[in-house]
Amino acid sequence: MNNQKRIVSLEDIQQAANLLQGSVVDTPCIYSPRLSHYTGADVYLKLESFQNTGSFKERGAYVKMKSLSQEKLEHGVIAMSAGNHAQAVAFHAYKLGIPATIVMPLHTANTKVSNTEKWGAEVVLVGKTLDEARDVANGLAAERGLSFIHPYDDPQIIAGQGTIGLELLGAAPQLDVLIVPVGGGGLAAGIAIAAKALKPDIQIYGVEIEGYTSMKNKLYNLNDEQTTASTLADGIAVKSPGELTSQILKEHIEDILVVDEAATEQAIDILMRKQNIVAEGAGAVGVAALLKNPQLFKGKAVATVICGGNIDSRILSAIAIRGRIRDGRIAELRIEVNDVPGMLALVSQTMADHGANIIELKHQRMMHETPIKMANLDVTIETRNKVHVQAIMDKFEELGLKVSRLTNIVS
Numbered sequence: 001m002n003n004q005k006r007i008v009s010l011e012d013i014q015q016a017a018n019l020l021q022g023s024v025v026d027t028p029c030i031y032s033p034r035l036s037h038y039t040g041a042d043v044y045l046k047l048e049s050f051q052n053t054g055s056f057k058e059r060g061a062y063v064k065m066k067s068l069s070q071e072k073l074e075h076g077v078i079a080m081s082a083g084n085h086a087q088a089v090a091f092h093a094y095k096l097g098i099p100a101t102i103v104m105p106l107h108t109a110n111t112k113v114s115n116t117e118k119w120g121a122e123v124v125l126v127g128k129t130l131d132e133a134r135d136v137a138n139g140l141a142a143e144r145g146l147s148f149i150h151p152y153d154d155p156q157i158i159a160g161q162g163t164i165g166l167e168l169l170g171a172a173p174q175l176d177v178l179i180v181p182v183g184g185g186g187l188a189a190g191i192a193i194a195a196k197a198l199k200p201d202i203q204i205y206g207v208e209i210e211g212y213t214s215m216k217n218k219l220y221n222l223n224d225e226q227t228t229a230s231t232l233a234d235g236i237a238v239k240s241p242g243e244l245t246s247q248i249l250k251e252h253i254e255d256i257l258v259v260d261e262a263a264t265e266q267a268i269d270i271l272m273r274k275q276n277i278v279a280e281g282a283g284a285v286g287v288a289a290l291l292k293n294p295q296l297f298k299g300k301a302v303a304t305v306i307c308g309g310n311i312d313s314r315i316l317s318a319i320a321i322r323g324r325i326r327d328g329r330i331a332e333l334r335i336e337v338n339d340v341p342g343m344l345a346l347v348s349q350t351m352a353d354h355g356a357n358i359i360e361l362k363h364q365r366m367m368h369e370t371p372i373k374m375a376n377l378d379v380t381i382e383t384r385n386k387v388h389v390q391a392i393m394d395k396f397e398e399l400g401l402k403v404s405r406l407t408n409i410v411s
Contacts, residue, residue: 277309332405
């Protein structure tokens with residue numbers, strides 16, 4: 001415990017909070033009636049997606065840079081990141097009027113590169129992985145005399161992120177549980193120190209994405225299989241957790257929960273369509289863990305951090321459509337009909353009678369598996385819910401038409 005106090009203390013975090021006043025957004029902590037209803041807990045959301053660059057990373061980046069001497073600041077800073085940390089360092093370097101170099105992997109999304117460059121940072125694209133980018137960043141730091149701004153394993157970074165814990169308990173002192181996304185561990189470590197100091201009996205759970213459970217493996221001496229596959233929660237897809245952060249989390253958290261891609265996708269969808277909140281994958285894993293483990297949190301006051309909202313609009317659109325399919329609000333049906341005049345009108349009228357809106361219709365009679373005197377009508381429709389879809393399908397069966405559902409995303 002003494003070692004954790006030496007790394008970062010409550011006083012360090014309080015000083016960081018004073019330093020951050022006016023430089024970052026004191027983001028809202030809102031009560032969520034929908035999520036509370038779904039889970040049986042009183043659920044609060046800390047919206048770090050409301051920061052200038054769309055994530056919590058600004059806090060630690062600013063605190064770290066302000067800890068540097070004027071001489072070091074004038075020489076410039078360097079960071080390695082594929083997204084949110086890059087933007088945070090670039091943004092605050094711009095605000096402080098100092099040069100910034102950001103090393104990003106070669107295949108970083110163009111939007112992330114442009115969002116970093118717009119703050120005047122020099123972006124160096126190199127390496128296939130973050131580890132390769134880190135090696136280059138370390139080399140450039142030594143070569144150019146730049147100060148390296150680590151994304152998580154640094155006392156000032158941890159203290160900066162810990163200010164979220166102060167704000168959470170200031171806004172909702174009745175909280176029983178905090179659920180915090182874990183990548184390298186800077187966010188969870190800082191929040192844990194602040195929250196446990198202010199309220200020792202509060203429970204803190206970390207959340208990792210399946211296939212990237214490096215912190216859980218480290219803390220509990222596990223050997224869960226890791227992956228290199230792409231993930232919605234790329235912001236926490238970290239292979240090498242922090243040494244400082246792991247020491248802190250080992251002492252302060254109850255457990256690390258693991259969520260999969262499907263749960264994360266559904267959490268993004270629920271936040272978007274039910275709460276009007278845009279969250280990236282890493283920002284939604286706390287909600288995914290809450291929905292996946294309602295028995296763990298039922299009857300408790302629970303907060304999770306929506307740690308970022310930087311998600312590609314194409315991915316967000318696809319998730320919204322898949323969510324509507326999952327809810328039964330969009331359905332694709334295949335109806336087998338006799339290839340005679342009037343059948344298309346019958347199908348359209350049946351849909352209209354049941355209040356379904358036809359989005360798209362394909363009349364297929366040339367498919368080799370279709371009998372020569374039959375045709376398939378593939379119809380995409382908007383409906384109210386799954387019950388509504390089933391009622392429409394039942395009606396077609398009553399009419400003697402065979403109907404099947406083509407698209408079904410498993411919940």
